[in-house]
Amino acid sequence: MNLQRTPAPHPIDHLPAAPAELTVTSDDFTDGGPLPRSAGFGFGNTSPQLSWSGAPEGTRSYLLVCHDPDAPVIGGFTHWAVLGIPAGTTSLAADAGAFGTNLGEGTTTLTNDYGTRDxxxxxxxxxxxxxxxxxxxxxxxxxxxxxxxxTSVAKAQFATLGNVLARGTLTGTYEL
Structure with missing residues (x-):
């Protein structure tokens, strides 16, 4: 019997098309490359630096979600979600996801699948x-x-579907 795990489809493949595409980059890793060791649980829990560009006119805020589709649970595992990032913000410094970090007025860090808001x-x-x-x-x-x-992360994504002007992703990998 072959117990080899087949990777889940990329989560973006299941989302409705966005009218435009954002470019998401990081100073800490490249798309498809490894996340820094400090991004690991127990190794710092440090969120990587992120930047994005290409937001269309009319953008008033951003929603950010970090999700592991390969987690051994149904639906994957959400590591971070921030709602209401101000439109003038186009980057987050490394460790912006630390508990209690102020990401701007109106910003709300939602509860991740660890049960924490970071x-x-x-x-x-x-x-x-x-x-x-x-x-x-x-x-x-x-x-x-x-x-x-x-609000759950799933509900936030669902509730904002009709408000999406653009979307972009950046994928890092991590292995123990």
Whole structure:
């Protein structure tokens, strides 16, 4: 019997098309490359530096989500989600996901799958092979979604679908 794990499809493949594409980059890793060791759970839980560009006119805020589709649970594992990033913000410094970090007025860090409101470091099971950590940034035409910190990440994504002007992803990998 072959127990080889087949990687889950890329999460972006299941989302409705966005009208435009954002370019998402990082000073800490390249698309498809390894995340810094400090991004690991127990090794610093440090969110990587992220930048994005190409937001269309009318962008009023951003939604950021970091998700591991390769986690050994149904639906993957969300490591970080921030709603209401101001339109004038086009980058986040490394460790911007630290608990209690102020990411701008109106910004709300949602509860990740660890049950905390911060960046929860990468933590693939040892020997499971590399996992993908997909950082997705959505440009939204609203800065008042009516959602608060008690909102689940899935509900925030669903509730803002009609507000998406552009979207982009950057994927890093991590392995123990």
């Amino acid at each position: 960046f929860g470091g990468a933590a693939p099971p040892e020997g499971d092979g590399p996992h993908r950590y997909v950082f997705t940034v959505w440009a939204l035409d609203t800065d008042n979604t009516g959602l608060d910190a008690s």
